[in-house]
Amino acid sequence: MNSRKIIVEILNSVFYKESYSNIEINKRLNNSSLDTRDRSLVTEIVYGTIRYKKKIDFIIKNYVKDIRLVDKTILNILRSTVYQILFLTKVPDYAAVNEAVNLAKTVSKSSSRFVNGVLRNILRNKDKNYLSCLNGKKLLAVKYSFPNWMIELFIEQYGMEKTKSILKNLNETPNITVRVNTLKCSYDDILEKLEENGYDVEDGTICPEAIKINKGSSIEHNDLFKGGYITVQDESAMLTAQLLDLAENMNVIDLCSAPGGKATHIGELMNNTGKITACDIYEHKIKLINDNCSRLGITDVEAVVNDAAVINNNFINSADRVLVDVPCSGLGIIRKKPEIKWNKTKKSLNELCTIQRDIMENAWRYLKNDGIMVYSTCTINKDENEKNIDWFLECHKDAEIEKIFIGQLDNIIYNDNNTVTILPNKDMDGFFLAKLRKKGRC
Numbered sequence: 001m002n003s004r005k006i007i008v009e010i011l012n013s014v015f016y017k018e019s020y021s022n023i024e025i026n027k028r029l030n031n032s033s034l035d036t037r038d039r040s041l042v043t044e045i046v047y048g049t050i051r052y053k054k055k056i057d058f059i060i061k062n063y064v065k066d067i068r069l070v071d072k073t074i075l076n077i078l079r080s081t082v083y084q085i086l087f088l089t090k091v092p093d094y095a096a097v098n099e100a101v102n103l104a105k106t107v108s109k110s111s112s113r114f115v116n117g118v119l120r121n122i123l124r125n126k127d128k129n130y131l132s133c134l135n136g137k138k139l140l141a142v143k144y145s146f147p148n149w150m151i152e153l154f155i156e157q158y159g160m161e162k163t164k165s166i167l168k169n170l171n172e173t174p175n176i177t178v179r180v181n182t183l184k185c186s187y188d189d190i191l192e193k194l195e196e197n198g199y200d201v202e203d204g205t206i207c208p209e210a211i212k213i214n215k216g217s218s219i220e221h222n223d224l225f226k227g228g229y230i231t232v233q234d235e236s237a238m239l240t241a242q243l244l245d246l247a248e249n250m251n252v253i254d255l256c257s258a259p260g261g262k263a264t265h266i267g268e269l270m271n272n273t274g275k276i277t278a279c280d281i282y283e284h285k286i287k288l289i290n291d292n293c294s295r296l297g298i299t300d301v302e303a304v305v306n307d308a309a310v311i312n313n314n315f316i317n318s319a320d321r322v323l324v325d326v327p328c329s330g331l332g333i334i335r336k337k338p339e340i341k342w343n344k345t346k347k348s349l350n351e352l353c354t355i356q357r358d359i360m361e362n363a364w365r366y367l368k369n370d371g372i373m374v375y376s377t378c379t380i381n382k383d384e385n386e387k388n389i390d391w392f393l394e395c396h397k398d399a400e401i402e403k404i405f406i407g408q409l410d411n412i413i414y415n416d417n418n419t420v421t422i423l424p425n426k427d428m429d430g431f432f433l434a435k436l437r438k439k440g441r442c
């Protein structure tokens, strides 16, 4: 199938059926016969179009009577072509427009004339500054292409200067980072093997097991990945298991575990001893945890279906360590899942806080005295982070927060309540970490 058709189908799924971009891209590309170059072009255009949807629509609106009345497929043909014309240099304009017009013909002849007209107008005005009529928050929202409510939330919580940097960084294309599986091999061996395999690599920024892949073809198809020597994981997420102060033979419960990125890290750090109960609410995700464990040679994980928001009497007072990597708004990982910009609402964030608090309540009951609970999110929304921890400490006098130190970097914020926020940058996802020790009854 033609790559432009695949792009539009993926965009239709993401924008109109709330599909996840990464899952849609993998699914469609795996079913196609596109070569590596075309695959990476499809990926780049899809992510870019999702990322800049608001700005692109703002431009298209100059040339259509009412964008809401444009056929959905035609609109995605226009969006992905405007992205190629105004944001990419690698596709010649005439080629992008021709492809769009031909694709629009499969919808109707009049649609192809409409697409041709709009795109020719945009080409004629290629250097126009469409944003000159905007200022303040509205300008930020269109320039960086974010919903207004998200801009307001960031400004309210982080101030104007930090917000600009957050917005800019959340639009970056992320580098890939891998975690070396220390059960199977040494860090230096893997670094060398990746280089031999043609990857441009360097040490991670902050985690001892991290290797950054600056350039190289799809890592998940590499034998080092297939053989379980490495796991693809962002460095922010890699910090979580380290904070649990793990020792061999501990009993650990990971309450929101799939696909098992952190559970497998815990397994590696415990040297395949003890027991890790890796839970998830979705049956189909249990297989993802099990697949990752078998690939990595991890034998101390038992993956089970369990709703973390409902108390499980079998877990009470049983765990030395509990990890609560809660479902969250994901505002810190917009680089990787740009559709989060368009799929979330302010209301949905508030609803998440209730679930997160229920999960923490249960997790606390599963912890033995003197045990440690780590609470983590991949969001930078303070309501889901610092405020949840403040609330928890207020309700649980037997909870003591332990100060975390993970290094000094520009994007790491040590909060007043001893928790840590990692702001997104070129190398790391936005993330939040809190470490709590159970003091026993007071």
Ligand SMILES: C[S@@+](CC[C@H](N)C(=O)[O-])C[C@H]1O[C@@H](n2cnc3c(N)ncnc32)[C@H](O)[C@@H]1O
Pocket: 237, 255, 256, 257, 258, 259, 260, 261, 262, 263, 279, 280, 281, 282, 285, 306, 307, 308, 309, 325, 326, 327, 328
């Ligand atoms: C942030 S992701 C976890 C990522 C995982 N810890 C890792 O490192 O790979 C949150 C997970 O929580 C699961 N989840 C959502 N609601 C849940 C609930 N009520 N109980 C248990 N798991 C839940 C989701 O299915 C999702 O897999």
